[in-house]
Amino acid sequence: MNFYSPATGIVPDAPVATDQLPRLELRDLRKRLGDTAAVNGIDLQVAPGESVVLLGPSGCGKTTTLRMVAGFLQPEGGEIHLDGVLASNASFALPPEKRHLGMVFQTYAVWPHKTVADNVGYGLVVAGKKRAEIDREVAAVLDLVQLGDLAKRYPSELSGGQQQRVALARALATKPTLLLLDEPLSNLDASLRQEMRFELRALQKRIGITTLYVTHDQDEALVLADRVVVMNKGRIEQVGTPEEVYRTPASRFVGNFVGTANLLEGTIVNIDVAAGRVSVALDAGDIVSARASAGWLTTAAPGQRATLLLRPEDIRFDRPEKPDQQTGLDVRFVSAAFLGSRYELQLAAKDTPLRVQSRTAGTFKDGRALLWFRADSAWVVA
Amino acid sequence: MSSATLFTDDPRDVPDGPALLQRLSDIQPVKLLVIGFAIFILLALIAYPLALLIGYSVVDAQGNLTFDTFEKAFNRRGMWAATVNSTALVALVTAGACALGIPLAWIVARTDAPGKMLVTLAAGISFVIPSFISVVSWIFLAAPNSGYLNKLAVEYLGFTHAPFNIMSFGGLVFIEIIGVYPLVFFAVSAALHNVDASNEQAARVLGAGRLRTTLTITLPLVRPAILSAIILVMLDALSSFGAPAAIGTMANFSVITTKIYDLLKFPPQFNYAAAVAMPIMVFTAVSLLIQKYAVRAENFRTLTGKATSDQITTLGRWRWAAGGFCIVVVFATAVLPIGALLLLSVLSSFGADITLSNLVTKHYALIFDADFVARGSIINSLLLALATATVCAGLGLVLGWVVERVQFFGREAITFLVMIAYGFPSIAYAVGILMGYVNLFYGTLTLILIAYAGKLLPIAFVLVRNGIQQLSTDLEEAARISGAGWLRSVRDVTFPLVRGAVGIAWVLVFSLSLRELSMSAILSQADTQVMPTVVIQFIEDGAIELAAALSVVIVTVSLSILGLIRFFSRKKTAVVS
CATH class of the missing domain: 1.10.3720.10 (MetI-like)
Known part of the structure; x- marks a missing residue:
């Protein structure tokens, strides 16, 4: 609790007061790797205490972005500012050791020739701290990651999860202003990975450290982020809270990448700008009232095509009291699997495949059934 | 402390300084100096003799390009x-x-x-x-x-x-x-x-x-x-x-x-x-x-x-x-x-x-006799092996690091040059060394050292480079993020982790130096005989027993030195995914 100075503060859940300088600011950041534009114009601000997760498929530029922030790569265009001070642009790069960052690597990068304590204390030794002070701070940070009694061990004697904690402790020991994490959990096995997610989140909130986290795992991103930055092909597709990114994706890509998406095509029949809604006659039958972003609504007109996104868990067999639909969606049964907590159904609405997660197996007559969407769950993606 | 600390102005003081100044601040002089020196040595050891060798064979006394030399050379009797x-x-x-x-x-x-x-x-x-x-x-x-x-x-x-x-x-x-x-x-x-x-x-x-x-x-x-x-x-x-x-x-x-x-x-x-x-x-x-x-x-x-x-x-x-x-x-x-x-x-x-009754120790006594040529050759060989192993291990470490860790156009060239030296026949290489350095180092051990070092460098380079290859770059980057400059990260992280590979390279080069004959035969003079040249001399003189005794010395020293490899392999070395 007292590990971090109070100046770092407790984090507000909502993004940040505007009078504070952002801890990290990226302005139109660009970098080519080989022939491809790995990072192609990124703007982002990370507020003090905030946890921002860069999420995207491999090759989307998220790790390249992180490595530019760390100072291992120099951008070809744009600027990186740390605490309002220029750290990198095309002609200048502050060396990594001068940026006062903490970083956790995918491979952990725990030095095998140093004990746990020496690994964690290294940054303090480099900073020229006194031995007694180093010992005290190393002990404190090891306690923080629950490794207090392993200080004298060598990394080869530790499990993967423990090495991960050593890497985290080492990154935190110098009290960095910004913590970078590069897919830190990807080398752990599935159950440990789930556990560490929540632990990392709790730790981040407790010490209030600003973090920039890179992952391709959407579940990890949703757990860890105050804000998720979804990246694709070197660009940002959407920035938002986990709920925003999941429920109101800005594009088909985001909808597909974060969670499972059912996409239903149709034609606009009616627009209600005030309510932020639009009625769409689906090609598969039925007319659905769906929410849409304000920007899209201003350009929409009856007769235009539109695509609706529906999450598998928002589709039911029971008709709600006030449905957003006229008739219910007529679907054909394809296959079903029982997954313990739910049934996973593969259905088809005309030619469109549909995935449904349901607590009940549903009742089909002649292999057909009517589906209803949870209220306000249908969303228009561009 | 680190090169960066010494030479980089904190840009937080000059965030809007001129671009040129900022560029200069990014260069790390110690790093450049070390790398530059290593590349210079590499050029002197390998590129220069090679160029001379090719040059001499296709250029006549007047400096004209010609293939006459080949013709004349191969028309010599017995060729x-x-x-x-x-x-x-x-x-x-x-x-x-x-x-x-x-x-x-x-x-x-x-x-x-x-x-x-x-x-x-x-x-x-x-x-x-x-x-x-x-x-x-x-x-x-x-x-x-x-x-x-x-x-x-x-x-x-x-x-x-x-x-x-x-x-x-x-x-x-x-x-x-x-x-x-x-x-x-x-x-x-x-x-x-x-x-x-x-x-x-x-x-x-x-x-x-x-x-x-x-x-x-x-x-x-x-x-x-x-x-x-x-x-x-x-x-x-x-x-x-x-x-x-x-x-x-x-x-x-x-x-x-x-x-x-x-x-x-x-x-x-x-x-x-x-x-x-x-x-x-x-x-x-x-x-x-x-x-x-x-x-x-x-x-x-x-x-x-x-x-x-x-x-x-x-x-x-x-x-x-x-x-x-x-x-x-x-x-x-x-x-x-x-x-x-x-x-x-x-x-x-x-x-x-x-x-x-016919078993005697007199050959060994003669080998170690202070007035006899063999003893001097043993000392020369050991000195040369020591120096060659040290030069090659050090150079191999720097070059291996440069090739594995620094992004620049010359990386491939370094590897190519080093591997050329590996494939280069010793005898031809020695001719190149002789032409390049005979005026500077005639009749000295230095001349032989240059040849040994150039020819055996590839072995050290490959071993150390493999060692560095196995180290994830994350290990060094973690040190940089912790605040260590380039030199310090190499000293604290890279070097301790490749110590085993460097040690093995040292031992191998030492052992190979001891038995090197073809270059030694061309380069050594009366005062710079080494064990292998003396063995050949003994064989040609018919003193086959002395040749055997000196050979036993070579084999014994080689094998005992090679035994050190086990010591280096036992050391805690990095296992990194």
């Missing part, structure tokens, strides 16, 4: 005979090494024949003993009249003529085969070990029998290893100098390398020597290119895993035949030569009966 001899030597040695090495590798890796462990040990011993020392052993065993195997055959087995003659072209081929077959053996048996059992099991499941599986699956999988080994053997045979020099003098024939040596005797004819060395160089270059593009292109398979019991062929009644073959090889390539060397070194004189 074509030497070329034919070299070609025959390469062909016979390659065939022999494969005929010996491939079946042995298969027996050891894949059968239940007895005596397999001994074969590996014997191959290791053969590999460590340089061919000019084998010559000493085999003169003792199989000299035309006085060789002890010949005596044995005539006196007890009823031969009317001595059956063996090591002082012949056939004898040379035999000695070279024994020296190089371990290359084939080790490469192929390693590859056989690495073929994942599932590849063969898949064929078996599909209905192929053992033999068919071996021919259609196993052998094609190890073909790249066989081809690589063949190329190495050919290069080795082509550039071999020790045994051809020792035997050729006695049996009165020449090969290309000994011709080059003759051309450098007083008065030295650099142009001709360079021109004669050129075919060896071209052959080497072509072979390495073939290896790089043909062999590696084929070597796409990831070979993993260990041989399982399923892969072991039971030979049945052939088991003892295979075992017998193994024992013969062990005897002929290790037990007999080592025994002969030891015995000869304490025998009162070559030809004397082997009785207890």
